Amino acid sequence: MRVAETERSLILLYESSLTLSIAMSSSKYRVFVCTKQRHPNDPEGCCYHCGGQEIFQAFEAEIQQRRLGDRVEVRPSGCLDRCEAGAIALVCQLQQQSCSWLPLKVRLKLQKWLFPNRYLYGHLTRADVPVIIDSHFVNGQPLKQCQISNS
Numbered sequence: 300m301r302v303a304e305t306e307r308s309l310i311l312l313y314e315s316s317l318t319l320s321i322a323m324s325s326s327k328y329r330v331f332v333c334t335k336q337r338h339p340n341d342p343e344g345c346c347y348h349c350g351g352q353e354i355f356q357a358f359e360a361e362i363q364q365r366r367l368g369d370r371v372e373v374r375p376s377g378c379l380d381r382c383e384a385g386a387i388a389l390v391c392q393l394q395q396q397s398c399s400w401l402p403l404k405v406r407l408k409l410q411k412w413l414f415p416n417r418y419l420y421g422h423l424t425r426a427d428v429p430v431i432i433d434s435h436f437v438n439g440q441p442l443k444q445c446q447i448s449n450s
Contacts, residue, residue: 328436330358331376331389345378349385350424357428358388371436384421384447390435392416421447 332355333346345351358373381387418441420431427445434442 327393328371329391329393330371330373331379331391332358332373333377333379333381333387333389334375335378343382345382346386351386353425354386354388354423354428357425358432361428361432365432365437367432367436371432379419381419381421381447384419386423387419387421387447388423388431390418390420390431390441417449419447419449420445 332351334351334355335345336347337343337345339348346354355373355375362368362371362373376389379387379389418435420427420442423445427442431442431445434440
C-alpha cells in the first residue's frame with residue numbers, strides 16, 4: 300500500500316469513528332504549560348527559568364477559583380519546541396469523540412485532526428493567565444495579543 304493510500308485509509312478510519320456532538324457549550328479545553336527545566340547556562344534556554352512553573356500554577360489556581368475544572372484541564376508539559384518564546388502554553392479544544400482505541404502512532408499521525416483548534420501563547424506572565432481564561436475559555440475567543448506562531 301502506498302503512503303497516500305495509507306494516510307487516506309487512516310483518515311477514513313478516523314472519520315468513521317467520530318460521534319458528532321452539537322452541544323458546543325460542553326466543549327472541553329486542555330492547556331499544556333511547558334515546565335521543561337534545563338541547566339541555567341543551556342543556550343536553548345527553557346520555559347522553567349522564564350516562569351513556566353509559575354504560569355502552570357497560575358492556570359491551575361485560576362481555573363479552580365473560577366470553577367472551570369469541568370471544562371478546562373491544565374497539565375504540565377515537556378518542551379513544546381518554542382524555547383525562544385519564554386514561558387509558553389498550548390491550548391487545545393478537544394473533540395467530542397474518543398479515539399483512545401487507536402494505537403499511539405496512529406493518534407500522533409492524526410494529531411492535527413484530533414486537535415484541530417490549537418493555539419500557542421508565548422512570552423507569558425502571571426498577569427496574562429486571567430486574561431487568557433476570560434477571552435479563550437469564558438468568551439470562546441483566543442487572545443491574539445499573546446499568540447505565537449503554531450508552526
